Amino acid sequence: MHKKSDSMLIKKLLSIRDEMLDRCTRDEITTLWSSWFEGKGVHEPYEWFRPRGERRFWAKYVWKDYVPPKYSFITWLALQGCLSTRDRLHFLENLDPACQLCRWEEESADHLFFKRPKTWAVWGKIMLWLGIARRSTTIRSVIKWAGRQIRGSYIVQMAKRIALMASVAIIWRTRNKVIFGGKTWDAVRVIFEIKEATYNILYSHFPHEQVLLHLPDR
Numbered sequence: 015m016h017k018k019s020d021s022m023l024i025k026k027l028l029s030i031r032d033e034m035l036d037r038c039t040r041d042e043i044t045t046l047w048s049s050w051f052e053g054k055g056v057h058e059p060y061e062w063f064r065p066r067g068e069r070r071f072w073a074k075y076v077w078k079d080y081v082p083p084k085y086s087f088i089t090w091l092a093l094q095g096c097l098s099t100r101d102r103l104h105f106l107e108n109l110d111p112a113c114q115l116c117r118w119e120e121e122s123a124d125h126l127f128f129k130r131p132k133t134w135a136v137w138g139k140i141m142l143w144l145g146i147a148r149r150s151t152t153i154r155s156v157i158k159w160a161g162r163q164i165r166g167s168y169i170v171q172m173a174k175r176i177a178l179m180a181s182v183a184i185i186w187r188t189r190n191k192v193i194f195g196g197k198t199w200d201a202v203r204v205i206f207e208i209k210e211a212t213y214n215i216l217y218s219h220f221p222h223e224q225v226l227l228h229l230p231d232r
């Protein structure tokens with residue numbers, strides 16, 4: 015009798031589950047749910063799901079029609095601190111928390127994406143190419159800064175947005191290939207892949223000469 019509304023409810027619950035799994039680990043979700051059920055009313059869960067403040071700002075920056083969803087998605091997870099770097103996997107017994115790429119320190123998002131000299135070298139080249147003089151040390155600060163920049167041509171604005179997110183996604187993908195696929199970290203290759211991905215998208219929107227005029231391959 016209530017079949018239609020039941021299926022609507024199930025759909026809604028599934029989408030809530032997916033959103034939560036996107037943002038957090040299972041343990042964190044269990045803790046959140048129990049705190050909500052002990053609390054009164056819907057205020058807390060509502061606040062959690064409502065994008066506002068920084069999250070609203072990130073959402074506006076990250077989700078763009080010309081940015082491939084796989085780049086937006088990884089950047090989105092990184093911004094929320096939900097990528098499964100080893101510092102967040104302490105509940106797994108016998109897991110070595112060290113960064114598997116250099117073994118100098120515990121693997122955190124800040125370490126993996128910025129503090130490692132080999133990743134720092136990638137950003138250095140990418141920032142130079144994009145004409146960005148500022149050196150950020152976290153993904154949040156780089157996105158916050160880039161989102162406020164309104165100077166430069168439309169092509170350059172677009173290139174920055176694509177390249178910053180492609181960098182996050184490609185660095186993450188390369189990290190996974192090193193850990194799970196036995197590959198080695200090749201900074202030149204990573205830089206090439208970021209530039210290639212960015213140019214391919216720009217070329218699908220503008221003539222090649224115009225793209226290279228605004229964003230020379232340096």
Ligand SMILES: [Zn+2]
Binds near residue numbers: 113114115125126130
């Ligand atoms: Zn490392």
